[in-house]
Amino acid sequence: MRDPFFIAPIPWLTGLVEPWCQRLGLPTLPLHVHEVLAAALLYSVIFWPLSPIISSMLAPRHYAKLPRKRRLNWDAHVVSMFQSVLINGLAIWVLLADDERRSMDWEERVWGYTGAAGMIQALAAGYFVWDLFVTSLNLDVFGLGTLAHAIAALLVYALGFRPFVNYYGCIFILWELSTPFLNVHWFMDKLDMTGTRAQLYNGFLLLFSFFSCRLLYGTYQSLLAFRDILAAINSHPNPGPRASPVMAFANDDSTVPYWLAAVYLASNLTLNGLNFYWFVMMIKAVRKRFEPGKQPITEVEVDLASVASGVSSDRKTQPQRRRG
Numbered sequence: 001m002r003d004p005f006f007i008a009p010i011p012w013l014t015g016l017v018e019p020w021c022q023r024l025g026l027p028t029l030p031l032h033v034h035e036v037l038a039a040a041l042l043y044s045v046i047f048w049p050l051s052p053i054i055s056s057m058l059a060p061r062h063y064a065k066l067p068r069k070r071r072l073n074w075d076a077h078v079v080s081m082f083q084s085v086l087i088n089g090l091a092i093w094v095l096l097a098d099d100e101r102r103s104m105d106w107e108e109r110v111w112g113y114t115g116a117a118g119m120i121q122a123l124a125a126g127y128f129v130w131d132l133f134v135t136s137l138n139l140d141v142f143g144l145g146t147l148a149h150a151i152a153a154l155l156v157y158a159l160g161f162r163p164f165v166n167y168y169g170c171i172f173i174l175w176e177l178s179t180p181f182l183n184v185h186w187f188m189d190k191l192d193m194t195g196t197r198a199q200l201y202n203g204f205l206l207l208f209s210f211f212s213c214r215l216l217y218g219t220y221q222s223l224l225a226f227r228d229i230l231a232a233i234n235s236h237p238n239p240g241p242r243a244s245p246v247m248a249f250a251n252d253d254s255t256v257p258y259w260l261a262a263v264y265l266a267s268n269l270t271l272n273g274l275n276f277y278w279f280v281m282m283i284k285a286v287r288k289r290f291e292p293g294k295q296p297i298t299e300v301e302v303d304l305a306s307v308a309s310g311v312s313s314d315r316k317t318q319p320q321r322r323r324g
Contacts, residue, residue: 001098003031003115010034021161027249028113029161032122039126040133043079047134051078062191069141074190076134076142077183083127084179091120091173100246101167109167110232111254112246121160121169128154156267163249164260165229171221175275177213181206195289203286210282214275222268229264232256 014030021029029036055063055074066074094101094116101114132150135142160169185206188199234257237250 001094001100001114001116003119005035005119007034007038013037026158026161028118028163028166029158031115032118032161035119035122036126036129039123040129043083043127043130044133046082047075047079047130051075054078059191072138072141077186079130081180081183084176084183087120087123087127087173088177088180090123091170094120094170101170104167104246106228106231107237107250108244108246109228110165110256111163111237111250112244113163113166113249114246117166117169118161118163120173121157121166124169124173125154125157125160128157152267156264159260159264164256165225165264168221168225172218175214175218175271178206178210181209200290203289207279207282207286210275210279215279218275219272222272225268226265229256229261233258233261 009031013034017033018030021027021033052063052071052075055078063071063074098114098116101112101117104112128150132147132154135147135150139147157169160166181202184202185199188194188196188202193199232255234255236252237247237254
């Protein structure tokens, strides 16, 4: 499936980055660099000025009183909300519409490439370019942990432009199907809706989406990715699949070195482990909001959505009162 992005590659920009991309072993990045930059610019505009303007209109009593650090954190959650809805919708559409991707064999799943899957990879990378930029400028707010997360995530998504397991990009994006519910949970706490019936229903959707998308579907797809990557270590594509259009960037030198397999597998195992840890913590946090006689909810628990969605949290402890 061809890249459906509404802006075609910009010749002067493609020519500018192509020598560097070839040197770094990222031959498909020049075809999508404009999408990376467009996504980063879009999220920057949402972060400022759109989020402050819209938030002041929709929640004037709460947003206007926030100090600088918490206001930046709020705006970051607005970007996270928009990005998660956009990227999930596009990823699902590509999964349903990209016939070339759906018919890939194991070699094509490792070394294959389609323009539509590359677009998803680029839009995700653009989010972490924005994340890296904003975190670097506001390190006192978001902290070194968020900076490290942005760098690591950007590097992992950049590997997809080798191309490498381009097939699985859309699949692992669907981990973020729980993120909108995480952000709604976070905003409800900030809007004095802790313990309300609406938050209870959202909590059910949050736990269900997190468990089904990350723990069940995500773990299963991780095992399939591990199987394909292990089969490709120090091997090369057979002549047959190279005739396929999706193998246009594969050649006799295409392989999966040990370092690449180790980086990918270690990153995936780490994220899967965190998913199980976050799920247990989310159950505890959601239960504490609705069980009588529990201790007051702390700001760390309130910002649980920040942790699981990759947005920095505000660590100051502040009791929250349950509301009906």
